[in-house]
Amino acid sequence: MTVRDGWTTVVVRVRSDVAELVADQLWRFGPAAIEEQLGAEGAVLLAGFDDHDRAAEARAAIVQAGLGVEIVPVVDGGLDGWRRWAKVEHAPPFVVVPSWLESPEPAAGERVLRVDPAHTFGSGSHPTTRLMLGQLADVLAPGGSVLDVGCGSGILAVGAALLGAGSVLAIDIDPGSPAATAANAKANGVAHLVTVTTSTLNEVAADRSTRFDVVAANLLAPVIADLALDLERVVAPDGALVVSGLLADRWKATTARIPNLAVAAVAVDDGWAAVTLRAGH
Incomplete structure (x- = not known):
């Protein structure tokens, strides 16, 4: 070849x-x-x-x-060569199971989240994905609205729906993401709750009537910095922004670019951090 x-x-x-x-x-x-x-x-x-x-x-x-x-x-x-090495990941409150593997019996308080990332990001194996799922469980109230920015496989969008979100909008400019996200939402029985598009964050933010109780963005630090103002704009007045893709010893430089939201919680795993920010906290 x-x-x-x-x-x-x-x-x-x-x-x-x-x-x-x-x-x-x-x-x-x-x-x-x-x-x-x-x-x-x-x-x-x-x-x-x-x-x-x-x-x-x-x-x-x-x-x-x-x-x-x-x-x-x-x-x-x-x-696809990585698939032979894929394994079940524990990301409390979830057990993330690659769709081609047998699902284990979840422990008390855990629930199964099945995922096939195809060629997108979000298999559950990276610490940032696990951190984000845990933070979503902490901040999401039943029936809340969620925006997943850079959704990749849709693992966070699907996780939010399983946690009780009333509606989830998942966006990603990667043309492969809508199909992967829709398939994973269907596989987990939450397709009716998850809408996925290739809209940009700026396009979503431009609609002033649309704000979200929880906004999740698992991206690279420079991307979060570039999108900071729009990320802030799409958070509802009493809502929360959860960001990751941040190194545990450098996250403050990135969150400082989001001036009107204050740090409410930080979770760290294997050198990575997920940070929750809220208004007036």
């Missing part, structure tokens, strides 16, 4: 302290997913592309930034 015949991976080796910024640069070129592998000598970023030209553009940008980078072919037919 030649590199042009299928998926390719852009591999970048960086210092751990700049990995998030480099990942943000890679996202600009439209990879289906980015994996970060941490080691004693720094971090390795693996960005998967189904378009060789886009991968080449990403490589050129990283080279221009003075970093070492290479392009390698993916020989498993795409980004």
Whole structure:
């Protein structure tokens, strides 16, 4: 197989302290997913592309930034090779079960959330996803409205619906997200509660009549900073904004960009943080 015949991976080796910024640069070129592998000598970023030209553009940008980078072919037919290693994840109050695995008997107080992320983010394996699910359980009141920004697989939207949300709007500019989110909502019996679109956050915020009791945004720190004002605008007056994709030792610099909401709670797992903010707290 030649590199042009299928998926390719852009591999970048960086210092751990700049990995998030480099990942943000890679996202600009439209990879289906980015994996970060941490080691004693720094971090390795693996960005998967189904378009060789886009991968080449990403490589050129990283080279221009003075970093070492290479392009390698993916020989498993795409980004599905990880499925053989997928496992059940405990994300209280949920047990997150990949849809192709057998569901275990949940412990007392747990409920099963079945998910197939396809080629989107949100399998439940990343600490930020687990943190977000826990924070949603803490802040969401029965019947509340929820906006999931950058919904990916829809795991947070579906989780919110299972937690008792009255309605959930899930948005993501990734064209693969609506199908993945809709399928996961149906698999968990909450399709009637979840609406998914490729609308931008700015488009949602422009409708002044639409505000949400809970807004969830599991994104990269630079993206949250860029979207800060619109994230603030879509939160109802007594509502909550829950954000993650933030490193545990650096989240304050990002939440400082959201001036009219105050930090109400912080949860940390494996070097990552999820932060809940509220008005007048």
